Amino acid sequence: MIALSLAEIATIVGGQTHDIPDPSALVTGSVVHDSRAVEPGGLFVAFAGERVDGHDFARGAVEAGAVAVLAARPLGVPAIVVPDVQVALGALARAVVERLGATLVALTGSAGKTSTKDLIAQVLATKAPTVWTPGSLNNEIGLPLTALTATEKTRYLVLEMGARGVGHIRYLTSLTPPRIGVVLNVGTAHIGEFGGREQIALAKGEMVESLPGADESGIAVLNADDPLVSAMASRTKARVVYFGESGEADVRAENIHLTATGQPAFRLHTPSGCSAVTLRLYGEHHVSNALAAAAVAHELGLSVDEIAQALSEAGTLSRWRMEVTERPDGVTVVNDAYNANPESMRAALRALAAMGEARRAEGGRTWAVLGLMAELGDEALAEHDAVGRLAVRLNLSKLVAVGGREAAWLRAGAYNEGSWGEESVHVSDAQAAIDLLRRELRPGDVVLVKASRSLGLEQVATALLEEAGHSDSGEGEVAAR
Template sequence: AGTAAALAPADAVVLAAEDPLAALQRLATAWRRALGAQVIAITGSTGKTSTKDVLAAMLAPHRRTVATRQNLNTEIGLPLTVLSAPPGTEVLVLELAMRGAGQIAELTTISEPDVGLITNVGPVHVELLGSVEGVAAAKAELIAGLHAGATMIVPAGEPLLAPHLRADLRTVPVGPGGELTEADLDGLELPFDSAHMRQNAVAALAAARAIGVEPSGRIEVALSAMRGQQRQMPGDITVVEDCYNANPMSMRAALDDLQRSAPGRKVAVLGDMLELGPDAAAHHAAIGEHARAAGVDVLVAVGPLSAGLAADHTVADAEAAAALLPGLLSPGDTVLVKASRGIGLERVVEALA
């Protein structure tokens, strides 16, 4: 307390606590209740941030909305997001991240959501959770933590979540065969047309409707950094900068988008997917096969795990990839850059700027 007081301005209030983290979390819950805002909590193996960005854009013209910024989605970041909401905030859109069991439950307890949304379940953090069933159980802590009568949005037909659904919640399945599908996006003008982003938009639309908002017209989405933005580089090179995170599901989706949208040669710079557990080698080999099936013309693998991609070029790290790539490119190429965050592939993008 003495150190905190010494660092604070003379007119500041200093709150001393034996457990500062627990105090921060309790303050966030108290402010969430004082605001009286509706809270939408989003988790999932992939697409959390993009879905949050789309939902915030859908809500902004209708409600005073505060959404998670950057990566403030942990046991520290989420309370800071809640506490950043000014008086008069009507909706909080919160991203819930996790790396192990119990963490989603903790974030749900802090935020007391009115609407829960799980984007999907896949082999992410398997190294920590043991199996994809363990991943599903960890994500489903959001379902368990909702109050009776709340709305829960889930991917339609996901068997891994079925054992966790509750009869006292309003469950809304979305996607093919669900209550909401891509057809419900008709009439909305979205700044993207990739399949996985449109699926994220369907889930976001379900969440908006759950709190009585009907989006319409053009949706002005500002996607968070390194989540699939296209950047035009010198030499008529298009870069898809998607190097914030990666797992088998998101890798396949990104490669499918590259196949569909690239007008010229397709170049993929793919780095290691981390925390995949004992099946990591098989997952990387499968991504290499998927890249070839997607018509990738030049495949560059970055990192020891990615050596299993059977790529045209294999390098040890991001620095080596940044040095190699400019010499491989021609005008009109589209370059996908994707890996887990720890690989640091943004350095490859910077080398092309």
């Protein structure tokens, strides 16, 4: 964070100082909400959660080097006490962002947010110091904490914004107002909470409504291939730039094809020229993500060749999102278990099918180990059934449906589509899936593991890799305490 005194912070957040001997003391380190992550010179934010109250760890945080604690009550240690810790954290982020002078890029969408954010960040980082959202910390706590990691040297701030309902993105953009706003797509993720795709579009469009006008360099980057997204042009004062496969898009892809290993390649077209791109990521769905990143980079002055090279060199920064690992015995494990919705599930299955093509001639098989897609409301049965049917249409070798009724719907869809008998199986939990795979996997097989985060299906991928000598140390996104 940029250096601020405790007195300055108290003024910004409207708080009262308690047990602070020197209000001029500077916070020069990170602002964190996990006491285990405190570093000397930092600020500890104490949240009272459902299971753990961060206030209980305040003394330990100060002993670890925190200059003070942002808290809801006096604690007997240096503290800035505020009526609402979350509101105060947001106010602090807003003040820091206003002082930075960095270009703020924000993005949202029903699917692909994290992968696209990682691509944008990697491309921009080739030109100037860049800060971006780690993993999927894209809510009212994770977003301001990310913004507060920026320093005076930061030139680009790339923030992912999620939403669980109308008004959420409007709130997030009020904390960190973007100059460039990206909307990727409007799908069915969280449709049970939103109540329909039209409501999802209403919520996602809050991104472009927040942007400054074109005379203030505001830019809305919209997906030309998604009608609900392209229609958002009427909701913004900013200049609109389109990306997609459409011939009308300002930044588009042509000659899209997959390599023998399932990685997409295409010719990138921008208003300033063309260049070839071959992504290191897996699956054709990443082409759209790469085009969004290219559109942002082009607007920020990178040449088409610089963009193409950076995209071709970019990897996966966030865990459990199409992480591809080949074991010494020739089994390939694709860990995409961080989350799942109908759009991302279909994209992952198509990527699995493409990866399996090169191995089919040598007897390799494709395994789809799938679980529930959460928060689909009344659409849950139909969407799970459709995914099971798609597995058959893509000619995948095996479907392992893991979990309760949603897994039963997956398996039923596959069975009804193609009379898949032994090719599909329903197992109760992750351990049962692990036991099955250990018995039946053979060299050349490709295993995709994917489900909503609540199922914890990453255990399957972890077990398969650990027994082959690979390690998977954990989430990389610590819980608050």
